[in-house]
Amino acid sequence: MNRRQLLRSSGLGLLGGTVTRAMARSADLEGQPLGSAPTSLPLSEYEPKSMLHVPETHVPKARFPVIDIHTHLTWSKKVTNGVALASEREILGTPEECLAVMDRKNVHSLINLTGGYGSSLTETVKNYDGAHPDRFITFTEPSYELFLQPDYPKLQAQAIEQAHRDGARGLKILKTLGLYLRDNITTGTLIKIDDQRFDPMWDACGQLNMPVGIHVSDPIAFFSPTDRFNERYEELSNHPDWSFYGRDFPSNAELLEARNRVIARHPKTQFIGLHVGNFSENLASVSEDLERFPNMTVDIAARIGELGRQPRTARKFFDKYQDRILFGTDATPHGDEFPQQLFNDALYEIYYRFLETSDEYFDYAPAKTPPQGRWQIYGLDLPESILRKVYNANAARELRLTI
Ligand SMILES: [Zn+2]
Numbered sequence: 001m002n003r004r005q006l007l008r009s010s011g012l013g014l015l016g017g018t019v020t021r022a023m024a025r026s027a028d029l030e031g032q033p034l035g036s037a038p039t040s041l042p043l044s045e046y047e048p049k050s051m052l053h054v055p056e057t058h059v060p061k062a063r064f065p066v067i068d069i070h071t072h073l074t075w076s077k078k079v080t081n082g083v084a085l086a087s088e089r090e091i092l093g094t095p096e097e098c099l100a101v102m103d104r105k106n107v108h109s110l111i112n113l114t115g116g117y118g119s120s121l122t123e124t125v126k127n128y129d130g131a132h133p134d135r136f137i138t139f140t141e142p143s144y145e146l147f148l149q150p151d152y153p154k155l156q157a158q159a160i161e162q163a164h165r166d167g168a169r170g171l172k173i174l175k176t177l178g179l180y181l182r183d184n185i186t187t188g189t190l191i192k193i194d195d196q197r198f199d200p201m202w203d204a205c206g207q208l209n210m211p212v213g214i215h216v217s218d219p220i221a222f223f224s225p226t227d228r229f230n231e232r233y234e235e236l237s238n239h240p241d242w243s244f245y246g247r248d249f250p251s252n253a254e255l256l257e258a259r260n261r262v263i264a265r266h267p268k269t270q271f272i273g274l275h276v277g278n279f280s281e282n283l284a285s286v287s288e289d290l291e292r293f294p295n296m297t298v299d300i301a302a303r304i305g306e307l308g309r310q311p312r313t314a315r316k317f318f319d320k321y322q323d324r325i326l327f328g329t330d331a332t333p334h335g336d337e338f339p340q341q342l343f344n345d346a347l348y349e350i351y352y353r354f355l356e357t358s359d360e361y362f363d364y365a366p367a368k369t370p371p372q373g374r375w376q377i378y379g380l381d382l383p384e385s386i387l388r389k390v391y392n393a394n395a396a397r398e399l400r401l402t403i
Pocket residue numbers: 070072330
């Protein structure tokens with residue numbers, strides 16, 4: 001079934017009577033008989049243009065140099081059932097093409113979270129961090145293919161130490177942990193995020209001052225049925241494999257609780273809760289976590305759509321946790337399938353507009369229709385003192401970086 005058929009069969013191909021009547025009226029004005037007006041419009045073809053007249057501010061460069069804590073410049077070449085099983089990297093964006101955008105947009109450093117491990121990590125560090133010091137910073141990842149080895153806990157801690165020697169500055173945990181990794185790696189029962197086999201890995205990161213960028217769970221709508229009530233229906237229709245509804249998946253709450261047990265058990269390890277601690281729909285809950293865990297910060301990657309649709313709550317959140325929020329985008333060169341992550345000038349300009357201006361009702365992603373839910377966002381108009389921290393000072397502190 002293609003997407004159009006899916007929309008039709010689920011009833012979402014039909015928009016409400018309001019649109020149909022409006023179209024009929026405009027057709028009438030153009031001299032066409034009312035009867036010829038379409039009776040329905042597929043949701044996928046609906047691209048409403050805002051008729052609001054409100055200020056539109058173009059922010060070509062960030063007010064202060066930016067450290068983007070969350071990008072993907074390389075990616076594992078082999079992924080089976082959601083688990084990366086090879087160190088070999090696919091190069092998504094070369095240093096040269098990234099630097100051109102960075103220089104135009106006042107981005108000082110990109111943190112490539114998915115640098116892998118082993119010889120590919122060494123290669124990545126050499127080509128990016130080594131060739132352009134502090135403009136690129138690489139994180140390592142767990143070697144899940146070793147998971148069944150009896151001494152995996154020790155091997156994984158040693159792999160972190162080796163990665164540190166090879167130049168990795170932090171560890172990235174993809175949502176693999178909690179949603180894909182199983183007791184036979186790609187099959188069997190899901191492994192819990194707080195499985196004790198990972199404890200030496202978390203400890204090694206603490207000892208080596210390597211922050212852990214941790215992605216746990218996903219938008220809460222991904223845990224609900226993909227039906228007419230789902231606020232991210234179109235996104236889930238485009239990416240049905242992003243749904244974690246049903247089957248043997250834990251709930252969002254269970255995943256976050258397991259993550260929180262890890263953060264509590266490893267107070268000397270610094271955790272960056274990616275995507276606003278993976279619960280940007282509920283900033284009260286993220287605030288509770290930040291209150292509980294002094295060793296936790298958050299980034300805003302791929303979540304300005306959420307923050308910007310609750311601008312008053314988000315502004316209070318930024319005021320209160322201005323020392324704990326890191327700038328991130330989830331930018332992926334050539335990631336055309338996910339416009340909210342597509343690494344280009346337009347993406348950065350939207351983030352800057354969101355943080356720096358009081359503009360109202362604008363797109364949160366460079367896309368024809370909003371890709372993460374059909375709404376628009378409002379700028380936070382942050383003062384310079386907070387912008388400086390969010391753009392670079394907080395990340396510089398976490399990464400022990402001087403810019
Ligand atoms: Zn990411």
